[in-house]
Amino acid sequence: MKSIRELYRIGHGPSSSHTMGPARAALNFKTKNQNACSFKVVLAGSLALTGKGHFTDQAIIETFAPHNVDIIWQPNITIANHPNGFSLEAFDSNGFKIDEAIDISTGGGALMSDGDSGFVYSLKTMSEIINYCNNKNLQYWQYVEEAEGKDIWVFLDTIIKAMRDSIVRGLKNGGLIPGPLKLHRKAGMFKHKSLSLNRDFSAQAHTAAYAYAVAEENASGGVVVTAPTCGSCGIVPAIIATFYKRFDADVEDLLHAMATAALFGNVAKHNGSISGAVAGCQAEVGVACAMAAAAAAQLMGGSLYQIEYAAEMGLEHHLGLTCDPVMGLVQIPCIERNAHAALRSMNCANFAMLCDGRHRISYDDIVRVLIETGTNLSALYRETSMGGLATVYHDAREEHQ
Numbered sequence: 573m574k575s576i577r578e579l580y581r582i583g584h585g586p587s588s589s590h591t592m593g594p595a596r597a598a599l600n601f602k603t604k605n606q607n608a609c610s611f612k613v614v615l616a617g618s619l620a621l622t623g624k625g626h627f628t629d630q631a632i633i634e635t636f637a638p639h640n641v642d643i644i645w646q647p648n649i650t651i652a653n654h655p656n657g658f659s660l661e662a663f664d665s666n667g668f669k670i671d672e673a674i675d676i677s678t679g680g681g682a683l684m685s686d687g688d689s690g691f692v693y694s695l696k697t698m699s700e701i702i703n704y705c706n707n708k709n710l711q712y713w714q715y716v717e718e719a720e721g722k723d724i725w726v727f728l729d730t731i732i733k734a735m736r737d738s739i740v741r742g743l744k745n746g747g748l749i750p751g752p753l754k755l756h757r758k759a760g761m762f763k764h765k766s767l768s769l770n771r772d773f774s775a776q777a778h779t780a781a782y783a784y785a786v787a788e789e790n791a792s793g794g795v796v797v798t799a800p801t802c803g804s805c806g807i808v809p810a811i812i813a814t815f816y817k818r819f820d821a822d823v824e825d826l827l828h829a830m831a832t833a834a835l836f837g838n839v840a841k842h843n844g845s846i847s848g849a850v851a852g853c854q855a856e857v858g859v860a861c862a863m864a865a866a867a868a869a870q871l872m873g874g875s876l877y878q879i880e881y882a883a884e885m886g887l888e889h890h891l892g893l894t895c896d897p898v899m900g901l902v903q904i905p906c907i908e909r910n911a912h913a914a915l916r917s918m919n920c921a922n923f924a925m926l927c928d929g930r931h932r933i934s935y936d937d938i939v940r941v942l943i944e945t946g947t948n949l950s951a952l953y954r955e956t957s958m959g960g961l962a963t964v965y966h967d968a969r970e971e972h973q
Contacts, residue, residue, distance in 0.1 A: 573693035573842045575720060576834035580731045581681045581798045585790030586902035588802040589656055589847055589955075590619060590626035593677030597685065598635040601660045605671050608662035610640040617655040618849035619677065620647035621956045625751070625900025627793060652676050652684070655849040655954065679847030679855070680800045692719050698839050698935045702876050712835050712870070712879065713828035728827045731797055735786070735809035738796045742785025749791050751901050759785035775818060779918065780911040783810035787910040791903045800837040800846040803853070803895075803902050804860035806910035808833055811864040811917055815871045829867035836883045836935065837863045843936070844943040848895035848955040851946020853909070858890030858942065861913040861920070862935070868921035877929030884935040885920040886913075891938070891945055894953035896960030905961055 583592045598613070605611075613632055615623050623629060629643050651657030656677040664670050676684035695701050705715055717724060742759045749755045759781050766777030786806035790796045799808040812830065815821040837846070840859040845851040865886035869879040890913070898904040952959025 573696055573838045574690040575692045576716065576724070576831070576838060577720075577727055578682060578686075578690055579680060579798070579800050579834050579837050579841065580728075580830075582731070582734045582795060583681060583798070583802075584631075585793055585796050585802045585805070587626040587628075588681040588798045589677045589679050589849060590623055590628045591631045592681035592798070592802065593656070593679075593683055594619065594628055594658060595631040595635045596681065597658070597660065597675045597677070597683055598632050600685065601662065601671075601673055602636055602639070605662040607664070608639065608670060609665045610642070610663045610667075611636050612642040612644065612661040612663070614644045614646055614651070614659045616646045616649045616651040616657055618955045619656050619658055620645040621958065622897060622900035625897065625957070626902065654678075655951070656847065679845060679850065680798050680841065693838070696839070696842060698836070698880060701835070701839075702880060705876055711828070712832040712866075712876065716831040716835055724831065725827055728830050732812065732823075732826060732830060734795065734797050735799075735812060738786045738789045738794065738805075739782050739809055739813055741794060742787075742789040743781065745789070745792075749788060749903060750793065751791075751903065752899060753901060753903055755903055755907075757788045759788055775814075776915055778818065779810050779814045779914050782813045783807060783911040783914040784907060786810070787907040791901070791907060799833075799863065800841060800859055801848070801856045803848060803906050804856040804910060804913070806907075807857065807860040807864045807914045807917065808867065810911070810914035811868050814918070815868070819871070821871055825871060829870050832870050832879065833863035833867040836866045839935065840887070840939050840942065844939040845946060850954065851943060852893055852949050852954050853895040854887075854890045854893040854942060855946055856895070857909050857913045858887045858893055860910075861890055861917045862886035864914060864917035865920035865924075868918055869924050872921055872925055874921070874925055875929055878924045878927075879929070880935050881927075881929040881931050882917075882921045882924035884931070884933060884938050885923065886917050887935070887938045887942065888933065889916065889920075891941060892949075894949065894960050895955040896953055896962045897955065897957055898962050898965045900957045900962075904965070
């Protein structure tokens with residue numbers, strides 16, 4: 573598996589696969605073709621169907637600036653046999669093509685062109701990792717340190733600060749989220765109202781406010797951390813902030829929890845998918861919930877088995893979750909879904925702590941089912957905005973006109 577440095581990425585929302593990935597590819601292609609005068613990008617499949625709502629064109633145009641770039645939308649074709657495939661072409665001053673490339677945005681800001689470099693984990697499944705940790709008397713975070721090196725904590729410190737900053741901005745910023753839905757930001761209001769609620773629900777409302785804060789920042793094109801994607805970026809930060817604010821957790825413990833969360837995200841990414849276009853929202857919010865549940869269980873003092881059980885439940889109970897963003901925007905149901913998944917991750921951790929963590933269905937089993945379910949999902953429910961909530965909203969608007 574690759575380094576967790578490629579799972580946690582800092583960048584602008586609203587989509588790691590539709591915004592960050594294509595923008596990275598455009599920058600690489602522009603750097604390679606510094607003598608080019610203009611460019612053309614063909615976006616196919618899911619990138620074309622929801623690209624405008626995800627600001628894909630804006631990200632590409634800004635990256636190629638000040639050069640001209642012609643963006644072609646081709647929703648009815650597939651490039652490189654992948655829903656997030658696209659092509660790039662470079663032209664000289666006479667309009668002659670001087671270079672071309674095909675790439676795939678594979679999810680979480682990663683690209684097919686990244687290649688096979690960056691592999692630092694020899695173990696590829698959670699069962700292998702558990703056995704190894706048991707034999708060497710290691711915690712998950714210690715295995716991460718062993719594979720990544722001690723400087724991984726400097727990296728994770730940067731990541732956790734970026735998450736904190738996105739929460740602070742999200743709680744402070746008000747007004748409308750950009751886009752035709754004209755949604756109002758709710759994070760700050762949730763936090764203020766939580767102060768007058770009873771103790772139990774106040775804690776949940778705080779966690780929800782943190783998740784909303786980050787998800788709303790993402791939807792507005794703000795800087796967030798993929799965890800594992802932009803569309804699910806509010807879940808892990810909400811849990812980390814909850815343990816810091818409510819339970820006064822040490823920063824070192826939070827960093828360790830972040831490492832463990834990334835390990836579970838990495839297993840899902842390597843053996844399954846974290847792309848909504850490939851496997852639906854179960855691959856984004858479901859995996860993020862698993863990551864957050866693992867982090868929470870570790871912060872509660874859970875064993876290797878209890879942490880794995882919490883993560884397994886977090887993903888299992890999101891199986892089949894569709895990716896059908898209304899109007900192609902990362903807003904409905906994405907923002908609200910982040911908050912619910914954050915609360916569910918806490919419930920999964922609490923439930924896992926009730927027992928010794930031994931159970932019948934493993935995290936590896938669920939990851940296999942994740943990709944099987946995602947493959948069998950109709951393309952209507954895999955980030956195309958052609959089915960589900962996206963069409964219900966469209967029909968409802970027509971009825972009221």
